[in-house]
Structures are given as structure tokens and as C-alpha cells.
Amino acid sequence: MQNWILHIDMDAFFASVEQLDNPELRGKPVAVGGTSDRSVVSAASYEVRAFGVYSAMSVVKARQLCPNIILVPGRMKRYKEISRQAMGVLREFSPTVEQASVDEAYLDGTGLERLFGPIEEVCRRIKARMVEVTGLTCSVGAAPVRFLAKIASDMDKPNGIYIIRHDEASAFLQTLPVKKIPGVGKKLVEILKRLGVRTCGDVLLKPRDFWEERLGKYGGALHDRARGxxxxxVMESSGAKSCSAENTFHEDTTDRKILRKWLLTQSERVGADLRRHEYKGRTVTLKIKYADFKQITRSKSLGGRTDETAVIFETVCELLEQLQLRRAVRLIGVGVSNFDSRTRQVTLFEESPHEAEATSELDKAVDEVRRKFGGKAVTRVELLGFRKKPAESDD
Known part of the structure; x- marks a missing residue:
């Protein structure tokens, strides 16, 4: 029995959801993102991609390339709803499904041929069921190993199937550009170019030791990928890995008072989200993007996991104070990671005093009032009079 790994990638997911929910947008150049000149495109339909518009491009540039572009605000709650449906479809075919992001997943397809026929038929059935349940198309790649499956899913987009068979993998890799290997970034590509390497076949002209000497452990991994x-x-998904909130400002700023107010509002959102899903995190991260688009992150690991707004806020403010902010800030964000569901936090070891603390009474009270009367029913005194005018929210 041959091993198969499948990679399923929803086609232009955010934009396709908008076109699904609003038939008037179908066949038109749609992009999801903010409408201000300081915003960026979060997702682009295939119709607008034909003009050269892509995700992470500034809205100004996108409008220059496609004057008729239709910009719609993102609806992450709706995208997550469709994502859950899509993952449910995949679990109808295999018990081992690893969600890689909101719009893509890996599936262990070993043995599915006994149930559904040849691997081509497995892929066709998954695609047909996906349309039936979600109304959206997806592209499917199948290969003997994980990274090749991901490459394959991108070979025949949108709405395609691409299969790299076991006896075809070596020939496929021989001419595959190294930049196509997941995890090989621009810096590594430039290093490899200087060494005369452009394809996986070029990598194999040198022994593994050569690459380990020059690139360390990455060199060994590169050589392995070139050999397939x-x-x-595929590891079955074990739930969320992080929770975050971030905002891009209308005007760049170095005012720490303003930045702290934003951090408080974001800490509230992150804390509430953690408590709603019954997660606690050990690592708090500050994210900053400067006016020149240079981005940095700073993290701190706590003595134990927390879901408390005050702890998140105090920690992220501590990280902010360690920065000199020589340039104006364009975006700021808060994240919490390294957590497990509370129901899984059963341990034979004694919890640290911090982790053993229950969710604060203040957080419980605020959550309850907001559930009953809406998110604006309670405002912390520190935020009274604070007018939140972000260019966009990227949560």
C-alpha cells in the first residue's frame, strides 16, 4: 500500500466567500481589505489577480492596477464558519486532518484508494463534496510526502488536481526551482543563486555534507527535500495555536500613551477570546510595524499560562517600554500563544502560583455584561474618551 498525503487549498478563499454570499460580485474584480489609502489587500479574487493585484499589496497600488476594483471589508467570523465546514468535509474522508490555516489543510490519504478508488478519484470526490457543502472550489495536490503535496496543490489552480506519483517524484524535483520548496525564503534563494543553484537538481550536484557545512541544519533539510x-x-489538528489582535492606524505615531491605549483594547479582545474558547497562554507577543513597513516582534514567556486581560496588558506594555521607537509606528498588535485548552491542563506536576490563579473576577464580570448588553456596555476608565480610528483591523 502506497503512502499518500493530500494538501487541500481553498481557492481565493476570503474573496470567494464574498462572491458566494453576494452573487452581484461574481465574475468581478473583488478584493478583501480596507478602503483607506493606508490599507492593504488581504485577499484577491482571480478576476482582480489578472490585473496584477495580490494580497499584501497597498490599496493605492491595487487601484492603480485595477481602477474598477471592488473593495469589501473582511468578515473573519464568516470565513471561520466556512472554514469549519471545509474541515468537516475533509474529516469525512480521513480521520487524520491537519489544518494549516483558515483555508488549507493536509490530509493523510494512505488507504483511501481501498475505499474510493484510484487517488484521482479520491481527489475528485473531495472537490465535489467541498462544493456541495461549502459552495466553494478547492485545489488538491497529492504526493508521497508532505512538502510535495503542498507544491502540487499550487500547480493547477484554481479548482485543479495535481498528482505527483511515487515513481515521478525524482523527475519532478530535478527541474523544480528551489524557491518552490516551502520554507525556502528570499534570503536563502539569493545565497543559493550565488552558489549557482536554481533547481533541486542543482542541489544534488553537491553532497549533503557540503550543504551542512554552509547552511547548517538548513543545508541538510534542503538536501533532503531535493531528494524528495x-x-x-500529517498530525491531527489539536486546536488553535495562538490568539491575536492588531490594528493599522490612520496616522503613524510615536505617542506611547496612544499606543498603550491600543494595547489595552487589543488585550481586552485577546483576553475575551481566550476565555470564550477556554484557552490560557504562556507567551505574550508585541508586534509593531513602522512607517517604513519594517516589522518587529518581541515576546515574553510567563511563569504560567494566563487568560487575564490585565496580565496580558502589563506584559505587552513592558515589552513596549523596552523599545526606543526611533520611527513612527504604523501598526501595533498583541498576541498570546503557547497554550492548551483548560480541559487538557491536567498535570502530575504542581502548577505554578500564577497558573493556578482563576480568571479574575473583573474579567468574569466584564465578559458577562458584554454578553448580555453588547461589547460597548462596559468601558475601562483608561479608555474613556479614547476615539478608536484604525485604518483597518487585521484580527
Whole structure:
């Protein structure tokens, strides 16, 4: 029995959801993102991609390329709803599904041929069921190993199927550009170019030791990928890995008072989200993007996991104070990660005093009031009079 790993990638997911929910947008150049000149495109339909518009492009540039572009605000709650439906479809075919992001997942397809026929038929059935349940198309790649499956799903987009068979993998890799390997970034591509390497076949002209000497552990991994080796299996998803909130401002600022107010509002949102899903995190992260678009992150690991707004806020403010802010800030964000569901936090070891603390009474009270009367029913005194005018919210 041959091993198969499938990678399923929803086609232009955010934009496709907008076109699904609003038939008037179908066949038109739609992009999801903010409408101000300081915003960026979060997702682009295939119709607008034909003009050269892509995600992460500034709205100003997108309008220059496509004057008729239709910009719609993002609806993450709706995208997550459709994403859950899509993952449900995949679990109808295999018990081992690893969600990689809101719009893509890996599936262990080993043995599915006994149930559904040849691997081509497995892929067709998944695609047909996806349309039936979600109303959206997806592209499916199948290969003997994980990284090749991801590459394959991008070979025939949108709405395509691409299969790299076991006896075809070596020939496929021989001419595959190294930049196509997941995890190989621009800096590594430039280093490899200087060494005369452009394809996986070029990598194999040198032994593994050569690459390990020059690139360390990355060199060994690169050589393995060029040979079609990937030991990483599909791991069943174990829930969320992080929770975050961020905002881009209408005007860049270095005013720490304003930045702290934003951090408080974001800490409230992150804390409430953690409590709603019954997660606690150990690592708090500050994200900053400067006016020149240079981005940095700073993180701190706590003594134990927390879901308390005050702890998140105090920690992220501590991280902010360590920065000199020589340039104006364009975007700021808060994230919490390294957590497990509370129901899974059963341990044979004694919890640290911090982790053993229950959710604060203040957080419980605020959550309850907001559930009953809406998000604006309670405002912290620190935020009274604070007018929140972000260019966009990227949560």
C-alpha cells in the first residue's frame, strides 16, 4: 500500500466567500481589505489577480492596477464558519486532518484508494463534496510526502488536481526551482543563486555534507527535500495555536500613551477570546510595524499560562517600554500563544502560583455584561474618551 498525503487549498478563499454570499460580485474584480489609502489587500479574487493585484499589496497600488476594483471589508467570523465546514468535509474522508490555516489543510490519504478508488478519484470526490457543502472550489495536490503535496496543490489552480506519483517524484524535483520548496525564503534563494543553484537538481550536484557545512541544519533539510525526503507526517489538528489582535492606524505615531491605549483594547479582545474558547497562554507577543513597513516582534514567556486581560496588558506594555521607537509606528498588535485548552491542563506536576490563579473576577464580570448588553456596555476608565480610528483591523 502506497503512502499518500493530500494538501487541500481553498481557492481565493476570503474573496470567494464574498462572491458566494453576494452573487452581484461574481465574475468581478473583488478584493478583501480596507478602503483607506493606508490599507492593504488581504485577499484577491482571480478576476482582480489578472490585473496584477495580490494580497499584501497597498490599496493605492491595487487601484492603480485595477481602477474598477471592488473593495469589501473582511468578515473573519464568516470565513471561520466556512472554514469549519471545509474541515468537516475533509474529516469525512480521513480521520487524520491537519489544518494549516483558515483555508488549507493536509490530509493523510494512505488507504483511501481501498475505499474510493484510484487517488484521482479520491481527489475528485473531495472537490465535489467541498462544493456541495461549502459552495466553494478547492485545489488538491497529492504526493508521497508532505512538502510535495503542498507544491502540487499550487500547480493547477484554481479548482485543479495535481498528482505527483511515487515513481515521478525524482523527475519532478530535478527541474523544480528551489524557491518552490516551502520554507525556502528570499534570503536563502539569493545565497543559493550565488552558489549557482536554481533547481533541486542543482542541489544534488553537491553532497549533503557540503550543504551542512554552509547552511547548517538548513543545508541538510534542503538536501533532503531535493531528494524528495520529508519525515513530517500529517498530525491531527489539536486546536488553535495562538490568539491575536492588531490594528493599522490612520496616522503613524510615536505617542506611547496612544499606543498603550491600543494595547489595552487589543488585550481586552485577546483576553475575551481566550476565555470564550477556554484557552490560557504562556507567551505574550508585541508586534509593531513602522512607517517604513519594517516589522518587529518581541515576546515574553510567563511563569504560567494566563487568560487575564490585565496580565496580558502589563506584559505587552513592558515589552513596549523596552523599545526606543526611533520611527513612527504604523501598526501595533498583541498576541498570546503557547497554550492548551483548560480541559487538557491536567498535570502530575504542581502548577505554578500564577497558573493556578482563576480568571479574575473583573474579567468574569466584564465578559458577562458584554454578553448580555453588547461589547460597548462596559468601558475601562483608561479608555474613556479614547476615539478608536484604525485604518483597518487585521484580527
Amino acid at each position: 525526503i520529508d519525515p513530517n507526517p
